[in-house]
Amino acid sequence: MQTTFKFVLGASAIVAAFGASAQTFPAAGKTITIVVPFTAGGPTDRVARDLAEALRKPLGGATIVVDNTAGAGSSIGAAKVARAAPDGYTLLLNHIGMATIPSLYRKLPFNVENDFEYLGIINDVPMTLIGKPSLPASNYKELTTWINANKGNINLANAGLGSASHLCGLMFQSAIKTEMTAVPYKGAAPAIADLMGNQVDLLCDQTTNTTGQIEAKKVKAFAVTTPKRLSTPALKNLPTLQELGLANFQVTIWHGLYAPKGTPEAVVKTLNDALKVALKDPDFIKREEALGAVIASDKRVEPAEHKKFVQAEIAKWGAVIKAAGTYAD
Numbered sequence: 001m002q003t004t005f006k007f008v009l010g011a012s013a014i015v016a017a018f019g020a021s022a023q024t025f026p027a028a029g030k031t032i033t034i035v036v037p038f039t040a041g042g043p044t045d046r047v048a049r050d051l052a053e054a055l056r057k058p059l060g061g062a063t064i065v066v067d068n069t070a071g072a073g074s075s076i077g078a079a080k081v082a083r084a085a086p087d088g089y090t091l092l093l094n095h096i097g098m099a100t101i102p103s104l105y106r107k108l109p110f111n112v113e114n115d116f117e118y119l120g121i122i123n124d125v126p127m128t129l130i131g132k133p134s135l136p137a138s139n140y141k142e143l144t145t146w147i148n149a150n151k152g153n154i155n156l157a158n159a160g161l162g163s164a165s166h167l168c169g170l171m172f173q174s175a176i177k178t179e180m181t182a183v184p185y186k187g188a189a190p191a192i193a194d195l196m197g198n199q200v201d202l203l204c205d206q207t208t209n210t211t212g213q214i215e216a217k218k219v220k221a222f223a224v225t226t227p228k229r230l231s232t233p234a235l236k237n238l239p240t241l242q243e244l245g246l247a248n249f250q251v252t253i254w255h256g257l258y259a260p261k262g263t264p265e266a267v268v269k270t271l272n273d274a275l276k277v278a279l280k281d282p283d284f285i286k287r288e289e290a291l292g293a294v295i296a297s298d299k300r301v302e303p304a305e306h307k308k309f310v311q312a313e314i315a316k317w318g319a320v321i322k323a324a325g326t327y328a329d
C-alpha cells in the first residue's frame, strides 16, 4: 500500500516536472544558445545575432547567446546541436547548407531529416559575385576578359565544402565553363577579409555580408544571383547573372532554425511562436531588409512546411551536386 502510494506520488511528480519544464520554458536564469556553424562576423552569424535580439522579448527576456562552431561547411556545428540535450536551450541556425551537406559529405555524423525538430524558415538572402579590390575589372564584361586571360590561375574563396559560397562558386564555374582553384575558409568573414586584402580573387556570398563592403568600395561587385535586380539602394545597379547571359542562374540562400530531435512538443511550440513574433519585429525587419534579406512568409515559419521545404531542397541540390561530382569524406 505504502509502495503504491509512493509510486503514485512519484508518477505525478514526474508529470508535474515535465509539465512545468515545458510550461516555464525558458526557465528564469537559463541561457539559450544559438549555434552558428560558421565564423563570427559573416552572413549566417549576422542573421543569428539579429534574430537573437528579436527573440529575446517573445521568450520572456531570456538571455540568448550565439556560439560559432565553424567548419566543414556547417556540418560540425550542426552535429553539435544534433547531439545536444533536447531541451530547447541549444538551437541551430543554419542556411542552405542543411540541404547541401547530405549530398556533399559521404559520412555525415547526423541525419538532417531525422535528427532535428524544425522550428521555421527565417529569411531568404540573395548572393553577389564580388572580386578583390586590385582586380583590373570594374564590370562583368571586364571580369570575363580577365577570367579568360587568367584561366588556370584564379582563386575562388568559399566558406567550406557545402557552404553557400561553395555552391554558388560551383554553379558559376559550370556556367562559364571555367575551373578555378577553391580556397575554403571556416566562414565567409575570413573569406571576405582575404578578398579585401587581395589574397584571393573572387567570392560569391550573401548580401548580408557583402552589402557594407560593396557600399564602402572595399570589394568590386559584378552581379547578383537573383532572377530580378535587387531594390536595396547599395545593390540596385548590379545586373543579374541571368541578364549577363548565364541562363537560369539563380541561387538564393535561406536560413532556418532547428532544435535537437526529441525536444518536447510544448517547447517546440514556444520556440516556433517566438520565432513568428521575432520575424515581425520592425527593427529586425529593417536591419535585414537594409542588407537585401527578405523575411519568410508566415506559411514558411511552420515546422511542417520548413521540413517539407528542406526535403525538397535536399533533392534539388543533390542532383546539382551529383552532376558536379564533388564529395568529401
Ligand code: ASP
Pocket: 038, 039, 042, 043, 044, 045, 095, 158, 159, 162, 163, 164, 165, 166, 186, 187, 188, 189, 205, 206, 209
Ligand atoms: N555565407 C557563408 C557561406 O558561404 C557562411 C557564413 O555565414 O559565414 O555559406
